[in-house]
Amino acid sequence: MESTSTAQVKQPGLMAFSxxxxxxxxxxxxxxxxxxxxxxxxxxxxxxxxxxxxxTGYLLVLGILVPISALLMQWFTTRQLFTASLLLSIIGTLIAALSPNFTSLLIARIVQALGTGLLLPLMTNIILIIFPAHKRGTIMGLMGLVIMCAPAIGPTLSGLIVDHLGWEYIFWISLPLLLFTFGFGLTFIKNVAYISKPKIDILSILLSTLGFGGIVFGFSNLAEHSLSEIIVLLPLIIGIISLIWFVLRQFKLETPMLNLRVFKYPMFTLGLIMLFLGMMIILSSAILLPLYLKGGLLLSATVAGVQLLPGSVLNGAMAPVTGKIFDKYGPKLLLPVGFFIATIAVFLFTTNSTETSSMTFILIHCTLFIGLAMVIMPAQTNGLNQLPVKYYPDGAAVMNTLQQIAGALGTTFAITLMSSGETRFANTHPDAVQTEILTAGITHAYLFITALAGIGLILSFFVKRIRV
Known part of the structure; x- marks a missing residue:
């Protein structure tokens, strides 16, 4: 059955806003x-x-769920998926606000992630359906404001909340926003997707879960264990074998769970790799920089959040601007310049110390997010533009899946490299204080992040504009 056609969506802006x-x-x-x-x-x-x-657990659930989203979008209507995603988010947020211990808080995060994991690919797919190609750069730029700005301002707002109210209020403040979104969305969300109800391949779902889950879980344990230990090695082996099996199976199925034929489009694949690198940089920085500000410079959560604010504001302001530039000129200028700026910024973070001034930190942080704002949406939009309309759900699912996997791996590698850097510094500087040890660990992690940005810079020179 086919739901409401694109032409019948009278208020696409309000639907996209929801x-x-x-x-x-x-x-x-x-x-x-x-x-x-x-x-x-x-x-x-x-x-x-x-x-x-x-x-990491939050991102792991997203990475497992998002691949299944392409299938879900062919079985359930837009309104049904929106409703389910918001209800899961509301329930998870309520459990988190009431959590008395770490275990219950982790469970709450998993429930929250189930909601977000349904909503992200739904948002991308619906936007591609309800807006014409010549407006996609602008609207994807606005979507970039959401995708990049929300994780970026998270530490800023939560810093104020943690210092003045307590960490539980991060969730108590989110709850009414989710309830408003739920009501607002039910008013304006229309069914726009085509419901074909393809056959569900249980083995593909199992292999996808084991593949993505095993890889992220294995790497996540590297922070406390060596690569040779069974708790790291076994999940990685299971994950890699399952993922290879999953990929091979998708090409054999008449109706695959995730249509990997999207990878035969070179600009999609290249855009996906650059998006992957960009998200690794964003989410590894999102976990390292608050630790540095609070543990290395001994700032309060409020002051640390304020120092992250200018970069977050610039990040949000740049997303719509880069969308408009993309519509006019394409990605060939934006991506190389963006990755060049980001590479310089993350390299400068390797020079941080316990004496780094607030102004220096803010300038580097702002520079980083200006660069990343020029990368994320142009890479994603140009890649998706090369796909035929029938592949939009698959392309959106693949991109959203690997974005979350990138975030989980970026977070994991950041903590693992920080820990190894701390150990190395402590062994060579036995008289060092904890602030110096922590800072040394974080600068060590940024050497890896600099390499990621450098790879993105090289790849950006091979991008070609896709005209639709």
Missing amino acids: LMLGAFVGLFSETALNMAFTNLMDEFSINASTVQWLT
């Missing part, structure tokens, strides 16, 4: 707790490797 607002709150939750990590470590008597699961 989806973006829900996604904003969900993505805000990805990083909002980062500023409270030191508080949670003290309150629940846990270390950095354990507390990072509140972010």
Whole structure:
């Protein structure tokens, strides 16, 4: 059956706003707790490797669920998926606000992630349907404001909340926003997707879950264990084998769970890789920088949040601007310049110390997010533009899946490299104080992040504009 046609959507802007607002709150939750990590470590008597699961676990669930979203969008209407995603987000947020211990808080994060994991690919797919190609750069730029700004301002807003109210209020404040979004969305969301109800391949779902889940879980354990230990090695082996099996199976199925034929379009694949690198940089920074500001420079959560604010504001302001530039000139200028700026910024973070001034930090942080704003949406939009309309759900699902996997791996690698850097510095500087050890660990992690940005810069020179 076919739902409401594109032409019958009289208020596409309000429909897009409903989806973006829900996604904003969900993505805000990805990083909002980062500023409270030191508080949670003290309150629940846990270390950095354990507390990072509140972010990694969230992203892991997104990475597992989003691949299934392409299938779900062919089985359920837009309104049904929107309703389910918001209800899960509301329930998870309520559980989190009432959590008395780490375990219940982690469970709440998983429920929240289920809601966000449904909403993100739905938002991308519906926007591609209800807006014509010549307006996509602008609207995807606005979507970029959501996707990049929400995780970026999470630590800023939560810093104020943690210092003055307590970490639980991160969720109490999110709850009414979700309730408003739920009511607003039910008013304006229309059914626009084509419902074909293809056959469900249970084995593909199982392989996808084991594949993405095993890889992220294995790498996440690297923060506390070596690569040779069974708790790291076994999930990685299971994950890699399952993912290979999953990929091979998709090409054999008449109606695959995730149509990987999108990878035969070179600009889509290239855009996806650059998006992957950009999200790794964003979410690894989102976990490292609050730790540096609070543990290295000994700032309060409020002051640390304020220092992150200018970059977050610039990030949000740049997204619509880059969307308009993309519509007019395409990605060939935006992507190389964006990755060049980002590479310079993350390299400068390797020079941080316990004596770094606030102005220096703010300037580097602003520079980083200006660069990333020129990368994320242009890479995504140009890639999706090369796909035929029938592949939009698959392309959106693939991109959203790997965005979340990128975030989970970026968070994991950041904490793992920070921990190894701390150990190395402590061994060579036995008289060092904790602030110096933490800072050394974070600068060590940024060497890896600089390499990621450099790879993105090289790839950006091979981008070609797709005209639709």
